[in-house]
Amino acid sequence: MTLLGEAFPSRGSASAAEFVGQRVDKLGVVLAALAAVGLLFQPFATLKANRIVSGKALGVFDALPGAIAAPLVALILAAVLLALLRTRPTMRLAVGASALVGVLVVIGFVPAHLVSLDNPLARVAPASGFWILVFAFTILITDPIAKLNLGPSARVAALAAAAMIVGGILMSGLWSGLSVMKEYATHADSFWQDGARHVELSLSSLALAVLVGLPLGIACQRAPTLRDLALPVLSIIQTIPSIAMFGLMMAPLGLLAARFPLLGQFGIRGIGAAPAMIALFLYSLLPVVANVVVGLQQISAGVVEAARGMGMTERQRLLRVELPLAAPFVLTGVRVVLVQNIGLVTVAALIGGGGFGEFVFQGLGQSATDLVLLGAVPTIALAFVAAILMDALVEFIAGRRR
Amino acid sequence: MQSLKSLIAGLALAVAAALPGHADPIVVSSKIDTEGNLLGNIILQVLQSHDLPVTNKVSLGATPILRKAIAGGEIDIYPEYTGNAGFFFNRADDPVWKDAAKGYDTAKKLDYDANKIVWLAPAPANNTWAIALLDSVASANKLKSLDDFGKWVSSGGKVKLAGSSEFVNSAAALPAFQKAYGFTLKPDQLLVLSGGDTSATIKAAAEQTDGVNAAMVYGTDGAIGAAGLVVLEDDKAVQPVYAPAPIVRESVLKAHPEIADALKPVFSSLDLKTLQTLNGRIQVNGESAKDVAADYLKSKGLVKK
Numbered sequence: 001m002t003l004l005g006e007a008f009p010s011r012g013s014a015s016a017a018e019f020v021g022q023r024v025d026k027l028g029v030v031l032a033a034l035a036a037v038g039l040l041f042q043p044f045a046t047l048k049a050n051r052i053v054s055g056k057a058l059g060v061f062d063a064l065p066g067a068i069a070a071p072l073v074a075l076i077l078a079a080v081l082l083a084l085l086r087t088r089p090t091m092r093l094a095v096g097a098s099a100l101v102g103v104l105v106v107i108g109f110v111p112a113h114l115v116s117l118d119n120p121l122a123r124v125a126p127a128s129g130f131w132i133l134v135f136a137f138t139i140l141i142t143d144p145i146a147k148l149n150l151g152p153s154a155r156v157a158a159l160a161a162a163a164m165i166v167g168g169i170l171m172s173g174l175w176s177g178l179s180v181m182k183e184y185a186t187h188a189d190s191f192w193q194d195g196a197r198h199v200e201l202s203l204s205s206l207a208l209a210v211l212v213g214l215p216l217g218i219a220c221q222r223a224p225t226l227r228d229l230a231l232p233v234l235s236i237i238q239t240i241p242s243i244a245m246f247g248l249m250m251a252p253l254g255l256l257a258a259r260f261p262l263l264g265q266f267g268i269r270g271i272g273a274a275p276a277m278i279a280l281f282l283y284s285l286l287p288v289v290a291n292v293v294v295g296l297q298q299i300s301a302g303v304v305e306a307a308r309g310m311g312m313t314e315r316q317r318l319l320r321v322e323l324p325l326a327a328p329f330v331l332t333g334v335r336v337v338l339v340q341n342i343g344l345v346t347v348a349a350l351i352g353g354g355g356f357g358e359f360v361f362q363g364l365g366q367s368a369t370d371l372v373l374l375g376a377v378p379t380i381a382l383a384f385v386a387a388i389l390m391d392a393l394v395e396f397i398a399g400r401r402r
Numbered sequence: 403m404q405s406l407k408s409l410i411a412g413l414a415l416a417v418a419a420a421l422p423g424h425a426d427p428i429v430v431s432s433k434i435d436t437e438g439n440l441l442g443n444i445i446l447q448v449l450q451s452h453d454l455p456v457t458n459k460v461s462l463g464a465t466p467i468l469r470k471a472i473a474g475g476e477i478d479i480y481p482e483y484t485g486n487a488g489f490f491f492n493r494a495d496d497p498v499w500k501d502a503a504k505g506y507d508t509a510k511k512l513d514y515d516a517n518k519i520v521w522l523a524p525a526p527a528n529n530t531w532a533i534a535l536l537d538s539v540a541s542a543n544k545l546k547s548l549d550d551f552g553k554w555v556s557s558g559g560k561v562k563l564a565g566s567s568e569f570v571n572s573a574a575a576l577p578a579f580q581k582a583y584g585f586t587l588k589p590d591q592l593l594v595l596s597g598g599d600t601s602a603t604i605k606a607a608a609e610q611t612d613g614v615n616a617a618m619v620y621g622t623d624g625a626i627g628a629a630g631l632v633v634l635e636d637d638k639a640v641q642p643v644y645a646p647a648p649i650v651r652e653s654v655l656k657a658h659p660e661i662a663d664a665l666k667p668v669f670s671s672l673d674l675k676t677l678q679t680l681n682g683r684i685q686v687n688g689e690s691a692k693d694v695a696a697d698y699l700k701s702k703g704l705v706k707k
């Protein structure tokens with residue numbers, strides 16, 4: 001009792017410091033500071049005279065008419081105040097979501113305010129202040145989601161809701177005046193083609209890595225000599241820079257295709273999808289094999305012993321006992337590979353492999369940041385969605401087993 | 403072990419089947435830069451309008467990738483610059499590249515003898531290295547040519563030039579200018595951008611990053627005017643001529659001999675000013691290369707449909 005009394009002194013003697021300790025949310029302080037910096041000291045949008053020059057940075061009140069800027073600032077202030085106080089996670093979630101949607105919607109009104117119709121070359125883009133606000137409110141949303149300890153299906157539902165909001169804004173045309181969307185408008189036909197190619201390359205190399213990596217991992221766990229040989233080799237492959245790897249694939253594949261025209265007919269050639277896929281496959285092997293080995297090793301010897309005692313054959317033990325128990329580890333490896341591949345596919349554009357990297361490298365060549373973003377933002381979004389879905393899947397499978 | 407082998411063989415087949423196949427069509431390709439995108443699309447659309455089967459591999463990668471690909475028969479046709487042949491055949495120092503006609507003939511002969519690649523009729527444009535200066539600086543000091551520029555720099559004119567490392571170091575580029583026009587840029591008068599793209603150097607000059615007021619440019623760059631720069635005249639013809647020409651594998655040209663006649667009028671219409679304008683529409687205005695190419699071909703009546 002005395003212990004408790006010391007730890008929590010009576011209300012009567014509560015000082016300001018204790019009030020802060022009890023009522024103020026620590027993360028909220030950080031987020032409030034972030035939002036203040038984003039709102040007060042960083043530009044909300046930039047206006048460029050044309051596509052390739054650097055722009056003029058504009059604060060919220062310069063970028064927007066007062067009738068829109070004032071309510072936005074009020075919304076942000078209210079959200080920051082509520083974030084500072086200790087409130088229920090659901091409340092924080094709602095506050096963060098409404099502030100985030102507010103910022104996302106309002107940026108769409110900037111182009112019409114800044115650019116007149118007789119100036120089709122001018123570009124309006126979100127600036128650092130906008131991105132800081134988006135970041136701060138995203139944290140305000142994800143923190144309570146983590147605290148609520150949502151199950152996998154609820155997290156997927158939250159992702160779907162977020163996708164629907166962003167998709168809705170995109171479909172509404174609210175953002176169509178922004179520079180990235182202008183790039184999209186010019187590249188709309190190849191955007192979806194390259195997007196499909198991006199996903200296709202990420203997934204097909206992953207599938208190939210699982211098909212080869214799973215048996216290889218099992219073999220490595222059974223035969224330590226093989227493991228001591230295979231894992232270092234795969235680790236070395238992992239350290240080859242991706243541009244070099246894609247380049248290295250070109251020469252042997254080109255020779256093969258020249259020697260055996262039939263292979264060329266099937267698309268096994270020095271340029272295009274084949275070298276990209278093989279390079280990605282090689283990168284994917286280490287995480288898959290290593291996680292299979294770890295997954296199998298963490299199974300306690302007693303479990304395997306018991307299975308043997310029940311009269312299971314080696315094959316039965318592997319399929320019914322060991323692999324199911326190792327599954328969460330294997331899937332974690334698959335998650336790593338998927339996210340890694342989605343990022344790495346970008347470089348495939350340099351050898352004609354397609355994917356969102358096409359826009360990144362074309363944009364770099366033209367010094368057109370907007371075009372770079374048209375490739376980079378969807379890539380990040382894809383990786384983000386893949387990570388959430390795979391996490392949910394891992395947890396779903398692990399949870400069902402328990 | 404046997405089953406593992408057959409598994410791998412099966413996988414290889416499955417992968418092969420899943421990837422896009424390649425049959426007869428002419429594989430049209432180009433470099434991944436602005437002009438490559440434009441010229442690649444022009445070639446593609448002209449061949450299409452002649453009802454030739456084509457596969458689009460436009461903006462494939464950098465020059466070395468394109469060379470490997472066409473030598474290996476993985477692409478059939480792409481636009482290349484006459485002056486680059488000097489680098490392909492290790493003859494960059496040869497003065498022949500400074501003459502448009504002789505340079506073209508030499509490139510044509512060397513590439514045909516070595517790789518059975520045919521150089522078709524080039525465009526009357528020269529996308530060569532040049533130095534551009536901020537308009538304000540140029541007019542304040544009455545600088546029109548590199549001759550003026552050299553004298554101005556030597557007498558203490560305040561200049562800082564942005565260029566790629568290739569431009570600064572390659573004997574044919576800045577050192578050649580310095581020698582011919584009698585000026586020397588000290589290391590602190592240079593901003594070396596390792597990526598080596600002219601849009602980056604133009605941007606640096608336009609925004610005076612780090613005090614930059616001059617930039618390495620290519621003759622047909624679309625951004626020069628929009629960035630407030632003027633190109634200084636190379637009155638002593640120091641630079642090799644880089645005229646863009648479609649280059650095609652001989653076997654493909656033999657199968658479709660009409661390619662040469664189809665592209666000839668199109669490329670001869672692409673002079674310096676035209677290329678600058680078309681490149682500018684892509685780079686500055688942000689129009690798609692495909693649309694710019696289609697619009698140009700249609701307005702000039704160069705496509706059938």
